[in-house]
Amino acid sequence: MGELAAYLAAPDPDVRLVICCRTAERGKVPAALDKLVRPVGVITQAAVARKDLESWVMDRARTLGVDLAGPAARTLVETLGEEPGQLASALEQLAGAFAGQKITPQVVAQQFRGLGEQKVWDLCDRAFGQDLPGAIRSLRSIEAGGDDALKTLGGISSRLRDMIRVRALPDRMAPAEVAKAAGLRFDWQARRYQQQARNFSMGRLLELHARVTEADRALKSGATGDVIMPLLVTAIATSAA
Secondary structure, three states: OOHHHHHHHOOOOOOOOOOOOOOOOOOOOOOHHHHHOOOOOOOOOOOOOOOHHHHHHHHHHHOOOEEEEHHHHHHHHHHHHOOHHHHHHHHHHHHOOOOOOOEEEHHHHHHHOOHHHHHHHHHHHHHHOOOHHHHHHHHHHHHOOOOOHHHHHHHHHHHHHHHHHHOOOOOOOOOHHHEEEOOOHHHHHHHHHHHOOOOOHHHHHHHHHHHHHHHHHHHHHHOHHHHHHHHHHHHOOOOOO
């Protein structure tokens, strides 16, 4: 906040600074940020209403060059929920996996085989992306849905193994080559995992692999997921470098 205040005292006239602040559904911008920004800028609170969500998804799809049918947009919202960020990530995934193809409800169902799998995918994205609050929210959502902790751990373990394989490859390797070398299905996975892998050294990833092994042993020995899993997710989301 101190650095932001110093910049706003004498901003570059040729630069537009955009600050995004995520709030609760009916929350407001934090008072300290509002006080700092409002005298020199404009604060706009944006949200996508449920009735406009499918249209928003289709507009976003067009921006990404995805040929998304109206029923497919509805299926996507019904499958993944109403979180715009998660829907946008799903559209990026579809753009990479089905480039040049028309996206139908059947394609959406094929790509996202159940909400449980999608939630674990989202959890991994947030945890390995160093988004601790978002990762914990995803974990709580999975727990509330009654998903088995061992199943969730299996998804994390699978992502971690992919990350280790990607981290072992040269940083400047093309995504298509990374996907082939690491055994990934799509180029978009390679791009995303390359970005996330840069948050970790190989040594740190191997340490996390040991933590996953310990968590697996603990769960199978009778420990409860509501204790083991938050500790593991926190370790991943705060283990950069």
